[in-house]
Amino acid sequence: MYFCSMNHHLIAPSILAADFSNLGRAVEMLNRSQADWIHVDVMDGHFVPNISMGFPALKAIRLNSTLPLDVHIMFEQPALWIQRFADAGAYSLSIHAEASLNLEEDINHIHDAGMKAGIALNPDTPLSRVQHVLMQADMILIMSVNPGFGGQSFKSGTFEKVKQLKAMLDVNHHETLIEVDGGVDAANARKLLDAGADVLVAGSSIFKAADAVKMIKTLKELSSDNLTDH
Ligand code: DX5
Ligand code: ZN
Numbered sequence: 001m002y003f004c005s006m007n008h009h010l011i012a013p014s015i016l017a018a019d020f021s022n023l024g025r026a027v028e029m030l031n032r033s034q035a036d037w038i039h040v041d042v043m044d045g046h047f048v049p050n051i052s053m054g055f056p057a058l059k060a061i062r063l064n065s066t067l068p069l070d071v072h073i074m075f076e077q078p079a080l081w082i083q084r085f086a087d088a089g090a091y092s093l094s095i096h097a098e099a100s101l102n103l104e105e106d107i108n109h110i111h112d113a114g115m116k117a118g119i120a121l122n123p124d125t126p127l128s129r130v131q132h133v134l135m136q137a138d139m140i141l142i143m144s145v146n147p148g149f150g151g152q153s154f155k156s157g158t159f160e161k162v163k164q165l166k167a168m169l170d171v172n173h174h175e176t177l178i179e180v181d182g183g184v185d186a187a188n189a190r191k192l193l194d195a196g197a198d199v200l201v202a203g204s205s206i207f208k209a210a211d212a213v214k215m216i217k218t219l220k221e222l223s224s225d226n227l228t229d230h
Helices: 020-031 055-064 078-087 103-112 127-133 158-171 189-195 212-220
Strands: 010-013 038-043 069-074 092-096 116-121 139-143 177-181 199-202
Touching (some): 010 038, 020 055, 020 212, 038 055, 055 069, 069 078, 069 199, 078 103, 092 103, 116 127, 127 158, 139 158, 158 177, 189 199, 199 212
Parallel strands (some): 038 069, 069 092, 139 177, 177 199
């Protein structure tokens, strides 16, 4: 249902920006919002200079949420961890192209474990790094900040990168989704959708809003009817 050509974009709030002392409340808020997925950022302290959360937190979110978990792992050697994330209840697993030793093998492995496969690209990593797996992957995650921390400002070069990826996908009618992650807010979301984004990840803009449910609604209801290329 989610990974097919869509008329409507998806909103994936990043739980990293939630108040971790009230994680249950944050998950409950997302359950009753218009969020489509919960984006969960997991960091290894090597691929990125930060650590976020691990399996106990992920399992707790899984138990308390009705939404699919869109897990983004910022890990060296992601292959070693694929099955563990499947066991913890991930719906989709995005690994970094910069860290994977063999993208085709890792995507197969993710699929065999029963998850959708995403490939994430850092802002400075060219699209050519994923050209050979565009059809095999379910999603390409375009980072619009350097990974490792929430709350950074959006890199405007992302618009062009998304447009180029969209054009590459359109050539062969690939149904691979384009997800954008980092510094996404109500000010840049429309332009990202116009460029071809299918899934918007937003952390700070949602959780720091006075009314998070309303902010999710705002992002969700940016109407695709008004978009030129959808
Ligand atoms: C950064 C993470 C992002 C981040 C998004 O390493 O991958 O998902 O949490 O948060 P904001 O929207 O605050 O940039
Ligand atoms: Zn992320």
